[in-house]
Amino acid sequence: MTLPGTLHYFPAPTTQAFCSQCGNPLSRLVPPEDNRERDVCNHCGAVHYRNPLIVVGTVPIWNDQVLLCRRAIEPRYGKWTLPAGFMELAETTAQGALRETDEEAGADVTLGSLFTVLDVPRVNQVHMYFLATVNSERLDPGPESLEARFFNLDEIPWEELSFRTVFHTLQAYLQSRASGQFATHYHSIE
Amino acid sequence: MTLPGTLHYFPAPTTQAFCSQCGNPLSRLVPPEDNRERDVCNHCGAVHYRNPLIVVGTVPIWNDQVLLCRRAIEPRYGKWTLPAGFMELAETTAQGALRETDEEAGADVTLGSLFTVLDVPRVNQVHMYFLATVNSERLDPGPESLEARFFNLDEIPWEELSFRTVFHTLQAYLQSRASGQFATHYHSIE
Numbered sequence: 367m368t369l370p371g372t373l374h375y376f377p378a379p380t381t382q383a384f385c386s387q388c389g390n391p392l393s394r395l396v397p398p399e400d401n402r403e404r405d406v407c408n409h410c411g412a413v414h415y416r417n418p419l420i421v422v423g424t425v426p427i428w429n430d431q432v433l434l435c436r437r438a439i440e441p442r443y444g445k446w447t448l449p450a451g452f453m454e455l456a457e458t459t460a461q462g463a464l465r466e467t468d469e470e471a472g473a474d475v476t477l478g479s480l481f482t483v484l485d486v487p488r489v490n491q492v493h494m495y496f497l498a499t500v501n502s503e504r505l506d507p508g509p510e511s512l513e514a515r516f517f518n519l520d521e522i523p524w525e526e527l528s529f530r531t532v533f534h535t536l537q538a539y540l541q542s543r544a545s546g547q548f549a550t551h552y553h554s555i556e
Numbered sequence: 557m558t559l560p561g562t563l564h565y566f567p568a569p570t571t572q573a574f575c576s577q578c579g580n581p582l583s584r585l586v587p588p589e590d591n592r593e594r595d596v597c598n599h600c601g602a603v604h605y606r607n608p609l610i611v612v613g614t615v616p617i618w619n620d621q622v623l624l625c626r627r628a629i630e631p632r633y634g635k636w637t638l639p640a641g642f643m644e645l646a647e648t649t650a651q652g653a654l655r656e657t658d659e660e661a662g663a664d665v666t667l668g669s670l671f672t673v674l675d676v677p678r679v680n681q682v683h684m685y686f687l688a689t690v691n692s693e694r695l696d697p698g699p700e701s702l703e704a705r706f707f708n709l710d711e712i713p714w715e716e717l718s719f720r721t722v723f724h725t726l727q728a729y730l731q732s733r734a735s736g737q738f739a740t741h742y743h744s745i746e
Contacts, residue, residue: 387573389573485649
């Protein structure tokens with residue numbers, strides 16, 4: 367899609383027609399010593415793999431409240447989410463989770479342990495959420511959030527959450543609070 | 557690099573010069589509403605993000621032995637590794653770990669829990685290893701392995717391992733055997 371006021375569209379293209387190395391058209395074929403079709407350039411020889419992406423975020427807790435952000439971007443404009451986003455190059459998952467928490471909520475948090483690892487094969491993503499303790503009530507939501515606020519744990523807007531990974535992570539958090547066990551959860555969302 | 561007998565080179569290119577959507581040259585700039593430089597096409601508007609890759613594998617255990625594969629490919633040709641490789645589209649991390657164990661060792665395993673999640677920011681990767689129980693002593697190493705065999709846990713070739721993530725995962729496994737605690741380990745390898 368093209369955003370108003372810009373020539374650039376989002377999200378990133380997921381198919382490719384031309385070689386990023388030499389600009390010639392790509393072919394779809396099984397490269398030598400491979401076992402599945404790839405986008406291959408018969409001009410320069412480049413093989414252009416496509417692989418799943420990692421989304422990193424936090425479960426930011428302030429006393430008995432959880433910090434959620436209301437999305438100012440598609441998909442799920444206006445829905446509530448835990449702060450999260452695509453992991454960038456040259457960072458760790460923990461650093462990415464902290465960065466997204468800062469960018470989306472402007473929250474000062476101390477990172478805890480890795481809490482959920484969630485496969486979402488339908489969209490070729492793996493989501494990873496870390497526990498986090500909020501250090502100050504002050505928030506400063508960025509341009510990707512309409513607002514950011516704390517919710518009591520019995521007032522989480524379950525019907526207005528953005529993604530199943532957010533739903534699953536918040537459910538797991540409540541169960542962990544009840545059991546006192548905060549080990550990493552792994553789950554596939556089919 | 558170009559492999560003997562093929563026009564196609566590996567690994568995949570990590571920089572890009574031309575737009576995969578329209579074939580025009582790319583520019584390096586900060587897109588609107590973004591906060592870092594991306595490869596952008598000023599002709600069609602596509603933004604070409606680059607993100608970390610996921611490597612998935614297993615710790616395959618047969619009685620008190622661990623299954624390792626000797627690499628038939630670069631990097632680390634000839635070194636010993638746990639079966640692992642790049643996660644593909646349309647699969648879960650667990651499915652990818654099983655697939656790699658089959659492709660590299662031809663081993664019939666039953667997957668256990670997620671065991672290690674290891675950041676390797678220097679190469680823009682996150683490695684994820686699952687515990688696995690080997691169901692049959694029969695192995696059938698694929699073209700990416702020179703051989704596959706079981707090692708007693710006190711005979712692991714520590715000096716001949718391929719990657720720090722393999723070293724770390726095997727160390728964590730020995731510690732978990734000693735403690736009886738097999739919770740997911742998260743660690744960043746800087």
